[in-house]
Amino acid sequence: MARFAIIVGVTMLGGAALAPAGPVLGSDFASGDLYVVSPALPHPTPPPTALSGVMRVDPVSGATAIIASLRFIQGRTATYDPYRDRIIVSTGSLRQIDAAGDVTDLATPFGNVNDVAPTGDGRLYLLGLTGVAPIGVIDAAGATHDLLDTDGRTPFTIALTAGLGRCIYDISTNALFVADPLAPGTRIRRVPLTVDGMQVAGPIDETVYNASLASADEPTQWSAGPGGSLFLKVDDNSNSLQARMLLVNPVTLDVVPYASSSYFGVAGEVAGTYSSARDQAVVLDSLSDHLRVFAFGESGAGAIFASPVSSSGSSGETARVLSIGDTIGGGTSGSPADLDGDGDVDAADLAILLSRWGPCVGCGGDLDGDGDVDAADLAILLGAWS
Numbered sequence: 023m024a025r026f027a028i029i030v031g032v033t034m035l036g037g038a039a040l041a042p043a044g045p046v047l048g049s050d051f052a053s054g055d056l057y058v059v060s061p062a063l064p065h066p067t068p069p070p071t072a073l074s075g076v077m078r079v080d081p082v083s084g085a086t087a088i089i090a091s092l093r094f095i096q097g098r099t100a101t102y103d104p105y106r107d108r109i110i111v112s113t114g115s116l117r118q119i120d121a122a123g124d125v126t127d128l129a130t131p132f133g134n135v136n137d138v139a140p141t142g143d144g145r146l147y148l149l150g151l152t153g154v155a156p157i158g159v160i161d162a163a164g165a166t167h168d169l170l171d172t173d174g175r176t177p178f179t180i181a182l183t184a185g186l187g188r189c190i191y192d193i194s195t196n197a198l199f200v201a202d203p204l205a206p207g208t209r210i211r212r213v214p215l216t217v218d219g220m221q222v223a224g225p226i227d228e229t230v231y232n233a234s235l236a237s238a239d240e241p242t243q244w245s246a247g248p249g250g251s252l253f254l255k256v257d258d259n260s261n262s263l264q265a266r267m268l269l270v271n272p273v274t275l276d277v278v279p280y281a282s283s284s285y286f287g288v289a290g291e292v293a294g295t296y297s298s299a300r301d302q303a304v305v306l307d308s309l310s311d312h313l314r315v316f317a318f319g320e321s322g323a324g325a326i327f328a329s330p331v332s333s334s335g336s337s338g339e340t341a342r343v344l345s346i347g348d349t350i351g352g353g354t355s356g357s358p359a360d361l362d363g364d365g366d367v368d369a370a371d372l373a374i375l376l377s378r379w380g381p382c383v384g385c386g387g388d389l390d391g392d393g394d395v396d397a398a399d400l401a402i403l404l405g406a407w408s
Contacts, residue, residue: 050121051107053347054081054299056328058306058313059100059111060341063088064330072333076109076119079313081299081345084328090123097293097341098188098242102349103140105162109344110138110146130166132158136182139191139198139244142350145219147198149189154179157198157213159220170221178222180211190244190252192272194352196223196389199272201241201254207232208239208256210270210277217389217402224393231277233265234258245295246348248318253280253296253348255305259289266291267303267316272352281316285323290337297345304345309337359389359406367406375403 056079062072066088075091092113099112108118112135116128134151141147144162147169149155156179157169168177180187180200187202198213207230214223233239237260247253252270254277265279266288280303283291287309294305302315304327311330314323332339359367378387378395387395389402 051346055346056081057344058331060097061095062333062339064333079328090119099135100342101138102344102346104142105144132166136187137189139189141191149187153185155182172222188241190351192351195272203240205238208241229275243293246351247296252351255294257292261289282321293341293343295343295345298348306343308332359403367408
């Protein structure tokens with residue numbers, strides 16, 4: 023039941039892939055498969071120009087196949103939603119792509135997005151593309167709502183440096199995590215949510231971590247990490263050895279390096295994810311057109327895993343690497359009552375809830391978001407028992 027193997031000095035093994043929560047719609051994404059979503063994929067036929075689209079990468083062999091061509095793709099908005107069983111990405115409006123490469127619209131009145139965070143139960147959080155950013159919520163029925171502030175009436179907004187931000191939903195804390203650049207480091211904020219996910223439940227917790235000693239950080243991508251952690255990829259646009267891969271403890275907000283990278287063209291290391299299938303970080307080297315893999319604690323060039331995954335001559339594109347099963351943090355059940363993130367609501371979760379009994383604003387056991395862990399939260403947990 024020890025959930026956080028990410029504390030310094032503890033090994034980082036055994037991150038579990040997520041299973042889709044809720045219905046799937048007839049597609050065939052395989053858990054562990056990797057996808058590169060980019061405006062600069064290698065074109066399969068001459069001339070060797072860039073192709074905007076989605077590429078599948080086998081997590082064992084590194085074999086690649088382009089599954090979809092899609093103009094104006096904004097790679098850093100891409101995620102995989104296990105409920106819809108689709109890759110979600112913006113091309114100015116939201117689109118959804120199945121494993122066969124078929125593209126359909128995901129209609130929403132919400133404006134341009136920085137990032138999209140699925141929860142596994144049908145909700146998608148949309149982080150706005152402005153300096154004071156709203157957050158929208160698409161529900162399982164496809165309706166769009168404003169995420170409301172703690173008063174239950176006012177739309178919630180969050181300040182983003184230069185309008186840049188990345189987000190992920192974490193099941194274990196029932197919270198949305200938002201990272202943005204705050205020179206010279208990265209600001210990480212935890213936004214606690216009510217049990218229905220439509221309102222902020224309490225105070226916003228914050229930490230700042232300076233990943234690079236050479237240049238300012240820019241967070242580019244979140245994913246689930248090993249041992250209940252969250253993985254955060256940062257880009258610092260320098261060519262020196264820096265900790266560009268981080269792990270965040272979603273409960274304490276402690277940050278530790280996952281790996282440090284240094285190789286020719288490392289300034290073009292623009293995206294990356296933790297892969298539970300490989301138990302490694304997989305990053306995009308956009309200058310040399312490779313995927314590279316890094317184990318926990320590794321320092322250097324990593325190992326070239328798949329190539330080419332971007333077009334010759336391109337570098338610094340706004341791409342994203344997705345690992346199917348690793349786009350939601352903290353657990354597999356899709357229920358906020360799964361307090362230990364093991365995929366079940368059971369006696370272990372009951373013990374955690376009872377240990378937090380009493381005033382507990384914004385903590386994981388406060389399932390109804392009223393600031394206390396009490397009989398109402400116990401009833402919610404027992405109602406979700408599995």
